[in-house]
Amino acid sequence: MSKDATPKVDGRRLKGDRTRRAIAVRAAERASLEGLEQVSLGRIATDLGISKGGIQAVYATKEDLQVAAVEAATEIFVEHVVKPAMDEPPGLTRLWALIDRWLGYVDRRVFPGGCFMAATVPEFDSQPGRVRDALTVARRAWLALLEGQLRQARQQGVLSDELTPSQLAFEIDALLTAANTACNLADQPEPLNTARAVLAARLGAERRHTARKSKVRRPGG
Amino acid sequence: MSKDATPKVDGRRLKGDRTRRAIAVRAAERASLEGLEQVSLGRIATDLGISKGGIQAVYATKEDLQVAAVEAATEIFVEHVVKPAMDEPPGLTRLWALIDRWLGYVDRRVFPGGCFMAATVPEFDSQPGRVRDALTVARRAWLALLEGQLRQARQQGVLSDELTPSQLAFEIDALLTAANTACNLADQPEPLNTARAVLAARLGAERRHTARKSKVRRPGG
């Protein structure tokens, strides 16, 4: 992520990047529990054992830190959910890999509050600005990724055309997000299985003649 | 809502109840935009042209006010969505009335931030306490209401049994909630139609041999 080609000659740069990253990650973790607005410079500083001024030296304003938290959360999400699914062939198989990885990501509490987006998008969806813009970018990329697999699946003839790929992506995201919320409310992972069952019924009904890999682990089990 | 049978003899009681209600409603409105934690006694007081102490005389703590906001929001929701749908016969017809009323409630901005629950449940789902408990009660009642109609519909033989009423209620709620979020993010009501289309496909696929009333208005159109 360094824009400089010679980071190794400058120890301060390396250490600075590490601190930068740690601050944004910690902010994302707290935001998943309490929201991005409840993130405060003072508490992040205490968490990391540095001074408040130390954070402000790296992120000038609170809004800068909030945007950085969104970007750090996106990177973590890509690492845990998107990248592993890319090993699977595009289409329905990769779609199910994305769904399974997503359920696992929530179940394993990669963020202490579950899905970062589910916690922060509803908080900022009525508040125009840089934070909402950053959330919109991340959300669109996720929906586009789902939609791409659905489009592939349809071209491969393994998906009916009752709903468009865009509508189906909307539905998948809706079910996953609702599962995360229900999990948090109930303090138990069972709703993840509900979402999987509904998705299996909906995509199974859509599916035509393909066999999905059965590498699928039950979340929470 | 007065526990006293003789409110008319005491003008202070009447006025006091009105103030109480106005405070809770205003808190609910703000919460739909900024979240329940961002609600502050000082700002609600300024909004209503009273002093901060005036609010504290009625709601002793911030948490009391947050719980009251959830209850006031629930009453408003029942008035705008649930009650009108009760004119329709139970089962699929009433279910669609609930869905249509819900979409209209978001489209008409009964709360400035759209759906109150969609804004506040993700905020508090990881924070045990009285506020989360109040949200859970309201959410369960809504899901049970949907589920009841689905159970009726199944008994009437107008719904397939691929998914259970509980799973279908989960799915309907997920789609509505996602529509609200997408509306707010995009600053336009179009996602309400997406949700309606997906629901029509899903419930239409489930439906067997009934004719739905076509009193259904397009939201945002």
Next chain:
DNA sequence: CCTACCGATCGGTAGG
């Protein structure tokens, strides 16, 4: 990265 400081606002208490 640090300390020291700023004005504003927070929830809550006391007393009326």
Next chain:
DNA sequence: CCTACCGATCGGTAGG
């Protein structure tokens, strides 16, 4: 319902 006040915390600035 009000004013007056409390300690704590907020984001941000200045200067190093």
